[in-house]
């Protein structure tokens with residue numbers, strides 16, 4: 414069985430397959446921007462030893478940096494292979510495998526970060542609402558949420574390219590395409606094992622553009638007030654990426670069912686009074 418076949422036979426996320434390439438090729442590319450944004454917008458608002466959650470933490474480079482700033486850091490990601498790399502290189506950070514739409518940790522944090530397009534992975538309005546609701550639930554009142562996102566103009570400017578990354582005997586081809594009419598950015602990935610010559614592993618990663626007005630409305634609905642939204646310079650895309658700092662103010666809203674769950678509305682029955690949704694697994 415070649416590595417692509419064993420990958421197919423288990424339950425994995427797309428980023429599991431990308432994990433070895435991610436570290437080598439993308440791991441550093443947004444790191445400096447993340448640290449600059451954190452220093453400019455959040456660092457001065459936190460006491461030493463504050464609790465910070467890095468959501469969609471990937472291989473943990475930014476979480477490790479937060480830890481070195483004297484913060485108590487946790488990380489959440491749904492890719493086991495990204496997290497494995499993170500916990501090997503940064504053993505002092507608590508990493509949790511969970512989905513950003515429905516993660517549940519017992520802790521409440523002073524700040525949550527979610528960097529490098531990660532929020533663009535919410536593919537519907539419902540999905541972004543679930544994530545913001547989860548983040549709000551994990552923040553103490555007055556806590557901070559820092560994230561970046563790419564809007565339509567940013568995808569138009571940058572998401573039409575082909576790339577090839579080689580790592581030992583593995584060749585990873587990436588084709589980035591943006592369908593502006595559908596508002597969907599896709600990255601078609603094909604990973605081939607040159608040594609075995611077996612079939613390539615092909616999959617797609619999708620992102621959706623988000624817009625300032627939409628996010629403002631969703632943040633307010635989730636119990637945040639927006640403290641800053643400003644363009645991010647000196648990164649790719651050069652235009653069309655924004656950083657947002659939001660503060661948790663109102664009581665957390667009722668949890669929004671995750672888009673991963675099949676949710677069924679049932680007719681109201683006397684014994685179900687007050688139960689609006691039933692989760693069907």
Ligand SMILES: C[S@@+](CC[C@H](N)C(=O)[O-])C[C@H]1O[C@@H](n2cnc3c(N)ncnc32)[C@H](O)[C@@H]1O
Nearest residue numbers: 428469470471490491492495511512513528529
């Ligand atoms: C573009 S990478 C960003 C990683 C990291 N924040 C950084 O700055 O390098 C996106 C990350 O989101 C994770 N991810 C994608 N969908 C997710 C989901 N539904 N729940 C949790 N993590 C998710 C991926 O596994 C990946 O590690």
